[in-house]
Amino acid sequence: MDSSKAKTVSLDKKWKEFLYAACGFGPNMLFVLLGAYFSDAVNPVGLNADKMNWSISGFCLVVPALFPILWMVAKIFDGLVDIPLASLTDNLRTRWGRRRPAIVIAFVPMVLSYFMVWLPLEWRENSLANTIWMTAWLFVFFASYTMSLITFYGSLSSVCKDSDQRTRVGSFKSFFDTVGYSVVYALVPVFINMGVNISKLVIFALPFMVTMLIPLFIIKEGEKYGEGKDYLPEARVKLTTSLKLTVKNKQFLFWLIPNATAYFGLQMFLTAQNTLISGVMNLSAGTAAILNTCAFAPVPLMLFLYYRLIKKKGLRFAYQVCLLGFAVAILNFCVGSEYVFPTNPTARIIIGCIGSVIGSFSIGAFFATPYMVPSQIAANEYTETGKDHTAMYFAVQSLSTSVVAAIATGLVYESIKNITVQKVINGVAVAGETWKVGVSLVPVITSLMCIVGFLFAFKMPKSYTVDKKDK
Secondary structure: OOOOOOOOOOOOOHHHHHHHHOOOHHHHHHHHHHHHHHHHHHOHHHOOOOHHHHOOOOOOOEOOOOHHHHHHHHHHHHHHOHHHHHHHHHHOOEOOEOOHHHHHHHHHHHHHHHHHHOOOOOOOOOEHHHHHHHHHHHHHHHHHHHHHHHHHHHOHHHHOOOHHHHHHHHHHHHHHHHHHHHHHHHHHHHHHHOOOOHHHHHHHHHHHHHHHHOHHHHOOOEHHHOEOOOOOHHHOOOHHHHHHHHHOOHHHHHHHHHHHHHHHHHHHHHHHHHHHHHHHOOOOHHHHHHHHHHHHOOHHHHHHHHHHHHHHHOHHHHHHHHHHHHHHHHOHHHHOOOOOOOOOHHHHHHHHHHHHHHHHHHHHHHHHHHHHHHHHHHHHHHHHHOOOOHHHHHHHHHHHHHHHHHHHHHHHHHHHOOOOEEEEEOOEEEEEEEEOHHHHHHHHHHHHHHHHHHHHHHHOOOOOOOOOOOO
């Protein structure tokens, strides 16, 4: 199908590609911060070093037996709500367009709910009221965040004119993701080490949410561009039809499986990295900043190498390399633990830095690939059939990753992190301290899940562009 009449290319200048890619920077950064630190901030049982600053209050603000279940339910809801919201933004037609109104509607509740979720209803230990209060605001945040981001992702097949431009926008987006992750995992620990509480850092970072409004000034849609209420009625796809087309796409399904298994391990690690460094390696927040800088600073270079590898060997091979690399890198948290080097923190730091640098290649790939694959598959389908439901591919991908992330972080991690035993070094019990046995299992689980993802990835096509159908 010739789709040239059906879409207006919004990114008609290189600087617009870069600016558009920055759209999700603020919401994504704060979403990552929530996933990385929130559960430990309200239940700091797995922390040792800098516990008073990593946690909101220094004690458990929620019911420890109930909160993991509600956190898991909220994360699953985050995935489920993607489906109807994706259909809404794919089929929305207004005088102002279809993508921009959805972003405007979601923006205020997204900012408000994120602010409220970090404010306890009461300063009391094991509080049921806090547990319900925080969970309720999590539901609001996940729904509005999803509406914003799924709309942004859904616009990719139309704002970009070809696969090369999607790759460029993807690389720019990965750059901003890298900056966001660097702030969360490298800069935040610096402030924690300076004595700033995690809840204050959240407030300082909240204004970055404004980047979500960038598409309002770049996307060319609405009556002015001939894309108003009557825009492409033949491209609309009912929710049930859209969902059916998505889940029956074999290329997409063969991508979902390795992505979901890898995401299970990745999200468990990202949620646990704070307790791994503080609890298992027993290193300060300042050292955590060094380790995380080693992980994120090389990512732009690693992304360049990743794209070179994709061009030379295909996406499947490059993605499998990143999975195996991360499986190896993550085990350094076990090798560099306090168990192995109880009296030598220098050895722990060196081993941690080596593992972080090795893992930086995979981190870049984990940023870029889930952005590239669904948008290209959707663009291929639109070219061939005229059906435009890009957001649904991202919604189903998000649903799969939300479910595995909910299980990994809400059920598995929150349960195993409570497993501790008395700390004994050289035969002497350390008063008031415990070995974080449960947290120590995270690198092993993550490594195993990456290996499972590597094996499933053999079902992926070598490449996803229209002119490369080779399997």
